Amino acid sequence: MTVRSAPDRLLSVLAAFDHEHPALSLTDISRRAGLTLTTAHRLVGALTEWGALERDESGVYHVGLRLWEVAALAPRGLALRQIALPYLEDLYEATHENVQLAVRDGAEVVYIEWLSGRSSVGVHIRVGARWPLHATGVGLALLAHESPELQERYCAGPLTSFTPYTLTDPARLRRVLADVRRTGVAVSDRQVTDDALSVAAPVRGTGGAVVAAVSIVVPQTDAQVPVLVPAVRVAARGISRALGWRPSALSG
Amino acid sequence: MTVRSAPDRLLSVLAAFDHEHPALSLTDISRRAGLTLTTAHRLVGALTEWGALERDESGVYHVGLRLWEVAALAPRGLALRQIALPYLEDLYEATHENVQLAVRDGAEVVYIEWLSGRSSVGVHIRVGARWPLHATGVGLALLAHESPELQERYCAGPLTSFTPYTLTDPARLRRVLADVRRTGVAVSDRQVTDDALSVAAPVRGTGGAVVAAVSIVVPQTDAQVPVLVPAVRVAARGISRALGWRPSALSG
Numbered sequence: 001m002t003v004r005s006a007p008d009r010l011l012s013v014l015a016a017f018d019h020e021h022p023a024l025s026l027t028d029i030s031r032r033a034g035l036t037l038t039t040a041h042r043l044v045g046a047l048t049e050w051g052a053l054e055r056d057e058s059g060v061y062h063v064g065l066r067l068w069e070v071a072a073l074a075p076r077g078l079a080l081r082q083i084a085l086p087y088l089e090d091l092y093e094a095t096h097e098n099v100q101l102a103v104r105d106g107a108e109v110v111y112i113e114w115l116s117g118r119s120s121v122g123v124h125i126r127v128g129a130r131w132p133l134h135a136t137g138v139g140l141a142l143l144a145h146e147s148p149e150l151q152e153r154y155c156a157g158p159l160t161s162f163t164p165y166t167l168t169d170p171a172r173l174r175r176v177l178a179d180v181r182r183t184g185v186a187v188s189d190r191q192v193t194d195d196a197l198s199v200a201a202p203v204r205g206t207g208g209a210v211v212a213a214v215s216i217v218v219p220q221t222d223a224q225v226p227v228l229v230p231a232v233r234v235a236a237r238g239i240s241r242a243l244g245w246r247p248s249a250l251s252g
Numbered sequence: 253m254t255v256r257s258a259p260d261r262l263l264s265v266l267a268a269f270d271h272e273h274p275a276l277s278l279t280d281i282s283r284r285a286g287l288t289l290t291t292a293h294r295l296v297g298a299l300t301e302w303g304a305l306e307r308d309e310s311g312v313y314h315v316g317l318r319l320w321e322v323a324a325l326a327p328r329g330l331a332l333r334q335i336a337l338p339y340l341e342d343l344y345e346a347t348h349e350n351v352q353l354a355v356r357d358g359a360e361v362v363y364i365e366w367l368s369g370r371s372s373v374g375v376h377i378r379v380g381a382r383w384p385l386h387a388t389g390v391g392l393a394l395l396a397h398e399s400p401e402l403q404e405r406y407c408a409g410p411l412t413s414f415t416p417y418t419l420t421d422p423a424r425l426r427r428v429l430a431d432v433r434r435t436g437v438a439v440s441d442r443q444v445t446d447d448a449l450s451v452a453a454p455v456r457g458t459g460g461a462v463v464a465a466v467s468i469v470v471p472q473t474d475a476q477v478p479v480l481v482p483a484v485r486v487a488a489r490g491i492s493r494a495l496g497w498r499p500s501a502l503s504g
Contacts (some may be wrong), residue, residue, distance in 0.1 A: 006258035007298035014322050015259075022325045040402065046259035051357075054328070063322060065357055068329030068364075070266050070315060073274045076306070077320030086368065105303075105317055114318075116338065246268075 009035060013043050014052065014067075019129065023060045080212060081113045084239045086201070088115055091235040093205040097230070101203075101239075102138040102184065104146075105130070107154060109139045109213070131192065134159050134167050137200030138213035140186035144177040145202055145210035151177060165190040185214075185229050190220050197223040201236035204246050206244035214239060261287060265295050266304065266319075271381065275312045300387060328355050333365045336455070336491045340367055340466065343487040347480070350469040353455075353491075354400075357382070359390045359406060361465070383444065386411050386415040386419050389452030390465035392438035396429040397454050397462035403429060417442040437481050439467075442472050449475040453488035458496035466491060 004012075016024060016032035030040035044061060047053040051066025072078040084101050092099045092115045101113040108130040133139035133154060136168065143154060155177075159168040167173045179185040187199045199214035214236045216228050237247070256264075267285035278282065282292035296313060300306040303318025324330040331463060336353050344351045344367045355364040359381040385391035385406060395406060407429075410421040419425045432438040438452045452467035466488045469479050489499070 007262050007295055007300065007302075010259050010262050011298070011302045011304065014304075017322055017325050019325070022327070022331070039412075043259055046257065046263070052262045052263065052266075054326075063326040063329070063354065064324060065328045065362060066460075067319070068323040068326040069362065070269055071320040071323030074306075074315040074317060074320040075274070076317045077315070079274070092341075093345075108272075110317060110321065115341075138325070193264050195383065 007031070008106065009039065010043055010047070013040065013047060014063075015130075023056075023062050023075055025060055029061065064187050075210075076113055080243075083242050084212070084214070087235045087238040087242070088113055088214065090238070091214070091231060094231050095216055097228075099235075100138060100217065101196075101212055102142070102213045102215070103212045104133065104139075104142040108132055109136055109142060112137075114214075132160055134173055135162055135188065135191045137186045137188040137198035137215045137217075140180055140188060141200040141202045141213035141215070142210060144180035144186065162192055163190055163194045167191060169226070178201060184233060187225060189223075195220055197225070199225060199228040201232045203236050203243070204240040204245040208245060208248075211243070212239070261285070261291065262295055262299070265292065265299060266315075269315055275308075275314050277312055281313065313320045327485040328463075329364055332495075335494050336365060336464070339487045339494065340365055341489040342490070343468065343483060345464070346483050347468055350481075351462055351487075352390060352450075352467045352469065354388075354394070354467070355464045356385065356391075356394040358386075360384055361388055361394060364464075381460075384412055386425055387414055387440065387443045389438045389440040389450035389467045389469075390427065392432055392440060393465035393467070394462060396432035396438065414444055415442055415446045417446070419443060436485060439477060440459070441475075447472055449477070450478060451480040451484050453484045455488050455495070456492040456497040460497060463495070464491070 012035065013029055014032040016029045021028070021032065026044060027037070027041060027045060030037045033040060035043070044053060048055055048061070051064045053061045054064040055061050080103070081101060087102060088099050099115040100111055102109040102111045111129050131139060133143045143151060155170045155173050157170060159173065161168045167176060168205040184201060188198045190197065191204070196217050197220040198215045200213045202210040203212040203214055205211040214232060216232055218228070264285040264287065265281055268281045273280070273284065278292060278296060279289070281296055282289045285292060287295070296305060300307055300313070300316070303316045305313045306316040313474065322480040332355070333353060340351050340353060349369040352363055354361040354363045363381050372391050383391060385395045395403060406424050407422045409422060411422070412418070412424065413420045419428060436453060440450045442449065448469050449472040450467045450469040452465050454462040455466055457463040466484060468484055
């Protein structure tokens with residue numbers, strides 16, 4: 001057994017919780033974190049006392065409110081979402097469709113906001129969920145504005161397939177990314193599930209770098225892409241302005 | 253110097269970040285956490301590697317996306333907010349005023365959602381912010397439904413005053429809490445700032461216990477309480493239903 005550092009052991013307790021495992025017993029935590037029951041007991045106790053975990057009446061542990069409060073300070077999490085929310089609400093009011101905000105983390109997008117449309121297509125996206133860049137509209141919008149090196153490394157694959165429409169051919173993905181840069185919008189047409197289409201646009205920060213992407217997801221059969229594009233672009237530009245971005249003649 | 257446990261030291265690094273200090277240098281962290289620079293350096297390194305912290309180009313640390321992802325699993329944080337958001341949006345659409353969702357943590361309310369009204373009164377509330385129970389509408393709605401023992405302990409004081417209207421007299425606070433239970437709504441009339449009024453109603457969980465409160469904050473001079481009350485109550489009941497609460501003939 002390798003010797004693990006104290007921070008590593010404590011963080012492994014937090015990492016035991018995920019969307020499939022939002023509530024865990026002490027035994028679950030010890031098993032999932034790879035810790036002895038004694039160590040798990042001690043660390044869970046410290047985390048619970050601090051408020052990072054909460055224990056309910058049945059003895060099961062959940063992520064606690066204090067961790068949530070600290071995490072609310074994450075500039076790429078709740079802080080970004082707080083600035084973006086009015087624009088996402090406006091986009092939702094204008095379309096009544098699923099509206100999302102996402103950022104890139106490595107080779108994946110992480111959804112940091114999601115307003116549900118009434119005409120809900122089968123979207124299985126939750127706040128905090130992750131998805132590979134090449135499949136989603138927001139992922140394509142983010143990837144297209146990364147450095148050529150990062151794009152090339154990503155395009156070289158492997159590119160996981162989710163439906164027959166997922167972009168798994170590197171050459172085709174490169175062409176799509178060039179289109180996204182040219183048009184300022186990304187469309188994912190049945191590339192995640194075979195009934196959904198999304199239209200996404202990049203969000204820029206103060207210096208002009210792309211820091212997030214906003215999208216609408218609609219049922220593919222009714223999708224009116226030319227109608228959705230301006231709405232998504234206006235929302236993305238609104239969020240960018242609120243973040244301090246100032247448009248120039250050159251930027252889309 | 254007292255010997256601090258490894259979990260305590262690591263958590264003190266996270267606790268160094270708050271609303272007034274969302275971005276910290278290594279020196280700031282070491283000072284605020286009460287750690288030597290060497291220890292702070294080692295712990296910040298571990299937290300950054302894991303993703304709980306992120307370092308920007310200027311070398312300053314922020315709370316990281318991975319902590320936010322774990323924290324998104326907190327049932328009393330983002331998870332509750334996710335269920336409540338459609339109802340909060342409806343309340344916002346119906347009133348275009350500031351709409352809030354809060355939970356109790358000890359003697360304070362913690363705001364877990366806040367939609368800003370266009371006619372913005374000077375509300376200084378942010379997601380993750382805390383406020384004493386007796387001053388705010390949400391706090392009164394939450395306190396009124398706690399056990400008689402907790403209420404009595406709270407009423408015994410001390411009760412901090414924020415304006416001349418803040419409830420600082422224990423006997424008066426007890427009468428107000430009885431009114432809240434009877435009417436199903438709580439009103440904070442200039443008790444936080446001298447220009448704002450809030451109307452709040454309790455949100456119930458599956459078993460009927462009050463788990464959160466929803467409120468509207470408006471400028472006190474234009475406040476039409478009789479108009480706001482039904483809207484806030486309908487929203488609170490909608491969220492309660494979404495959480496699994498089923499009304500009985502007895503419950504408000």
